[in-house]
Amino acid sequence: MARFTGKVVLVTGGTSGIGKAAALAFAREGARVVVSGRREPEGLAVVEEVKKAGGEAHFVRADVTKEAEVKNLVAQAVARYGRLDVAFNNAGVEWTGPITEVTEADYRKVFDANVWGVLAAMKYEIPELLRAGGGAVVNTSSIAGHVGMANVSVYIAAKHAVEGLTKTAALEYAKQGVRVNAVAPAAIVTDMIDRFVGGEDSDGGRGLAAMHPVGRMGRPEEVAAAVLYLASDEAKFTTGVSLPVDGGWLAQ
Numbered sequence: 001m002a003r004f005t006g007k008v009v010l011v012t013g014g015t016s017g018i019g020k021a022a023a024l025a026f027a028r029e030g031a032r033v034v035v036s037g038r039r040e041p042e043g044l045a046v047v048e049e050v051k052k053a054g055g056e057a058h059f060v061r062a063d064v065t066k067e068a069e070v071k072n073l074v075a076q077a078v079a080r081y082g083r084l085d086v087a088f089n090n091a092g093v094e095w096t097g098p099i100t101e102v103t104e105a106d107y108r109k110v111f112d113a114n115v116w117g118v119l120a121a122m123k124y125e126i127p128e129l130l131r132a133g134g135g136a137v138v139n140t141s142s143i144a145g146h147v148g149m150a151n152v153s154v155y156i157a158a159k160h161a162v163e164g165l166t167k168t169a170a171l172e173y174a175k176q177g178v179r180v181n182a183v184a185p186a187a188i189v190t191d192m193i194d195r196f197v198g199g200e201d202s203d204g205g206r207g208l209a210a211m212h213p214v215g216r217m218g219r220p221e222e223v224a225a226a227v228l229y230l231a232s233d234e235a236k237f238t239t240g241v242s243l244p245v246d247g248g249w250l251a252q
């Protein structure tokens, strides 16, 4: 039997990149998937792709920076499929620049999406996971949650916060059957990397690829595989960890 048959999975930032790859992978493994994001056409296209492959999915529009929308998202997921077993809190935004050029608006934008977005999601997801008799949360951190990097201060700080939230939530619910882990990707070929370095085939892209010991960037599907592992019963003794999916970056 597929690993997620009978399970209901919620994915934020599911309209593109890593979230989309995870939504498709969960659906292939039998889950009913609630795909969430801010962009309705992209979200509906992911749902269509799942359904074409014989899976089940539903789109709910939500901006994770808005608590009322996150609350509604979780309520809609449960209204649609009756329960919640897995939450993949993946929505996030990037930021680059020297510390001397950070604005308060940059800080708020990145922390609202990457930190408050994860915290607010867990606030409403965890009660539903408990109602379902236990479950799993996977948050998208980054290698930027493990080490510093020059000229990425706001993003580095936000992803370090995701690491702290993941560990804390894991400890709060360890005895109640809710596991909380994170994935920590290095550079993955998505829209975000296109915005960050100007694409895989640009000078910036080639330079970034060369910074990985394996000599290349990762693929969204390679992160999705780690997310599914952490969300599955195969990882039932694993909680509070952040799993690097990084081509060896953090081993350096």
Ligand SMILES: NC(=O)c1ccc[n+]([C@@H]2O[C@H](COP(=O)([O-])OP(=O)(O)OC[C@H]3O[C@@H](n4cnc5c(N)ncnc54)[C@H](O)[C@@H]3O)[C@@H](O)[C@H]2O)c1
Pocket: 012, 013, 014, 015, 016, 017, 018, 019, 036, 037, 038, 039, 062, 063, 064, 065, 090, 091, 092, 093, 094, 113, 117, 140, 141, 142, 143, 184, 185, 186, 187, 188, 189, 190, 191, 192, 193
């Ligand atoms: N691509 C990388 O190299 C990389 C590396 C490490 C971590 N990450 C993290 O992976 C996650 C997914 O990013 P990606 O690489 O797939 O890029 P992406 O830009 O394709 O995906 C990010 C998704 O989050 C959504 N999003 C952003 N703000 C939102 C908000 N306020 N409400 C709802 N949705 C929102 C975006 O619309 C998008 O769908 C992010 O958390 C990112 O920080 C990416």
